[in-house]
Amino acid sequence: MAVAATTETGARPARAGRRLSAPAWVGTVPFLGYVAIFLLWPTGIVVVDALKNPNGAWAFSNITELGNPLVRGYFIGSFKLALISSLLGAVFGAILAYAVASGDPDGTVRRLYLAVSGVLAQFGGVTLAFAFLVVIGPVGLLFHASWFYSFPWGITVIYAYFQIPLMVLVFLPAIDGLKVQWREASENLGASAWQYWRHVGGPLLAPAFLGGTLLLFANALSAFATIWAWENQIAYIVPQQISIALSSEVGLSNVNVADLLALGMVIMVAIVMTGYALLLRRAARWLR
Amino acid sequence: MRSSYRFALAGVAAAALLAAGCSSSGSASSSGNGTSSAANWATETSASAGGGLNALIAAAKKEGTLNVIALPPTWANYGAILSAFTTKYGIKINSTLPDGTSQQEVNAVKTENGTAKAPDVLDVGQAVALANTSLFAPYKVATWSAIPAAQKEASGLWYEDYGGYMAIGYSSKFGTITSLNDLLGPKFKNAVALNGNPTSANAALNGVMMANLASGGTASDISKGVDFFSKLKAAGNFSPVSATGATIKAGTTPVVFNWDYLNLSSYVGVSNWKVFVPQGVALGGYYTQAINKQAPHPAAARLWEEFLYSQAASGGQNLWIEGGARPVEQLAMSNNGSINQAAAGKLPSVSGSPVFLTQAQNTDAAKYLAANWAKAVG
16 A cells, blocks of 8 residues: 555656656757757848948848859859769769679678768868879879869869768668669569669669759858869859958958858859759659 | 868858957957056057056066967068067967968957957058058057158058068079069979969969069059969969968979068978069068057057067067068168168068059059959969
8 A cells, every 4th residue: 555655656746747748849949049040140140241331231232243244253163163063973972882882781892982981071171182282283293284273174073082972971871772672573574774773773762862962062062171272363163252252451351242142152052952852852753 | 171161151151240249249348457557558659658668568467468360480580579579578479360361360350359369469461451440559669760651650550560572482493584474484384373362362462463563564553464374374384272381392382472581491491492583673562560459468569569669689670680571670770780780681682663552552453353363364
């Protein structure tokens, strides 16, 4: 009796506690707070300051600056570089990922590739630029290549150095998801390799491939230090010009212009994201 | 490394956030934490007005710290100057962002306003100094009269400190350069670099201006300089790589347009390094000192200026000469005999009458570059 009572009283607070537990969304507060402070707030400031003049007054006419042929040139440069390097990275990364996936799942090759990809996907910036410089620069150890200075192709080759490994990392799980049985089933039904990829493998992998390409695109779009060290004296892409707008010591610095360029990049990413969403809807149509 | 720069958007946004945050709280905290001495050094305009140099030294020692910004130790002998100051007065120096630009110095003054880590003193290019005089405190060093009138602001808001002439430094493996057009020859493939982007860095703008003057252009019109670099690019000789001590040592940028005091073999760390200045082109440029009006260490800031403008054998002016730079009081020191003759004799000689860009010429050049540089070399 006494024992039972104890159990009863002992259990009650616990049960009551569970009933009073906070609603599920409370768990997301730290994340949402983080997003608000480090993403939404700064973005809001960028948007607001992009539409002001250096004295703090509203200047909506700033937006016409985005149509300035010079400024448009930086955006075209950014877009070209991001598009070319992400497409190259995605195609070669996907092929490499497929090659790795078709090997022994516990083999040395796979583990080696994953480890190397993990390191190289994060290898960039001044270190990467300098590495290329000493290996194939004007006084390179291997050979002397001057075409590396050409934009966008030269810098794309350097970007590929981190783009391809990143694609391997993000695309490999999708390929691993392709079941051998599906392939066997299609072969039993008389499908050729082409038909399997056209009707089964391809459609299954398309959303992951598009997502990976988008990630690579954003990665290249926002990369700054590599090209800054490599093409220091000429601005080709928007982040370089943002840096100049922030730090020019010859009288061309203007924080509002930097904000405007950043706003332009936000718009650019928004357009690309929309395109991605439309493509994805089409690519994943059969899933629904 | 890359990841820290990767999100340009976030970076810009964060900078904007800092700027916004600080401008709203800007005037809230004044830095004068009332020293016990009679003088309030934050507003004194000379050492004598505040009770003499000894009173200034005592107040500065009490503060114990000096914040400097964008002073590379290998630039114009700043490494030796910083340690000489600390040795002499026992004042600790916080040196931040050694490779920063003048604009970043001003940005730091604004964003860190009111905090203990705000820069006390600035060493900035002329254009940036003239655009930001409202941030500076007027102060006249003891040797004020030795600074030529054209090289200081009358009330002491800013005063030029040291300078030099534009020169082309190059590896002796190229033989001897005798004219600017030599650089268009095939042996200079991918070899010729500026010190930065001319729409951003002062030294690079002056590099283009020097090519302009050597090509028959005038200080008011930089277009011939841009044309020269366009030809250089077409010849395949322009190197867009950022020229630093490391790239010069590695041999990646064997020809660099830069100030003569940055083109010394002792600075670039390469022994076979030669300097060429085109005949009759003496394009000079001086940097400018100023004290942050809201300096967290007002006495130490003023003592630092007194030290920099001291004509003593181990004072700032002679230390600059030892670093290959030309101190602003050089003429006065030659006349009164306080100059380090041996070091002064080693300064590269230039021919022709010196040209210094006026503010208007600087602005015009920057505007022309903003519109045409990328097209010319892209």
